[in-house]
Amino acid sequence: MFLDKLNWRYATKAMDPTKPVDEAKVAQIVEAIRMAPTSSGLQPFHLFVIRNAELKSKLKEAANAKDLLTDSSHLLVFAAFDSYTEARIDAVVTRHAAERPGTEAALDTYYGNLKAAYLPRPDAVNFDHAARQTYLALGFALAAAAELEVDSTPMEGFDNAKFDDILGLKDKGLKSVVALALGTRRVEGDWLLPLKKVRKPAYDLVTDLN
Template identity: 65%
Template sequence: MFLDKLNWRYATKKMDPNKAVPEDKVAKIVEAVQMAPSSSGLQPFELFVIRNKDIRAAIRTVSWDQAQITDGSHLLVFAAWDNYSEERIDAVVEQMAAERGGMNDMLKGYYDNLKAMYLPRSAEENYAHAARQAYIALGFAMAAAAELEVDSTPMEGFDPAQVDEILGLKEKGLRSVLLLPLGYREEAGDWLLPMKKVRKPLTTLVTELD
């Protein structure tokens, strides 16, 4: 059951460096990211799947020395658009038109209105909006990993400017938002694993309005 898998997952603190996630499972997690919803279908982010040990070691040095980055076998980096532009939005519209049988007035009008709203805003406001879409995709990646019994650890604890430099993101018009190492828990060495998962009770978390 899916909820059982969510109860199984936790923010893994110690990964086994001798166990690699099979590529078919990584591909399914990546596909879950691709299928995640985003505002107006823009998908204003890119995903970097990093296997290279040297790159992951460099990222670890600017990520509070979190060992999961190198002990896991793969590192996912979610990088959001640094701004919305007419060209970026038009590329999305053109793909939609191509895959849905051509351009129409409703499609063009919707995205013309979107450009009128987004383009006058500051780059920082638009980046923040794009970054929130990356967070949605992160949730899908973590859920897919749990379904496949692949361990993961979501991370905001890193220096974004340094990660951007390591990956050459500025030249691509991107800014790093989140890291997600993938691997397998090392049960004997993870202090968090034996601990009970603690969440707010539903009576505190949820308000029912009938």
């Protein structure tokens, strides 16, 4: 049951580098990210799937020396658009029009209004909007990893500027937002593994308005 898998998952604190995640499972997690919903279908981010040990080591130095980066099987880095541009929005229109013949007029109207709203805004506002979309994709990645029983740990708190420099993101019009380590939990040394999952009870989290 899906909820049982969510109870199984936790933010893994130690991973076993000798037990890599099956590539077929990683592909499914990546596909879940691709299928995640985003505002107006813009998908304003790019995903980097990092297996290279040397590159993970460089990123580790920019992430408070977290061993998870180097012990992980795969490190996923989510990078959002630094802003919206006419070309980026037009690319969405072109893709939709190709997949949905006969919708060009409606698409031009909808995305024309979107450009009128987004393009005059400051880049910082547009980046914040794009960054929020990456968290929708991160949520789908976490859920897919749990369903597949792949251990995962989402990570913020790294030096974004250094990540951007290492991955050459500025030239791509991207900024790093969040990372997700995938791997296999190492039973020895993970202090969190034996502890009960703690969440707010439903009565303290949910208000039903009927």
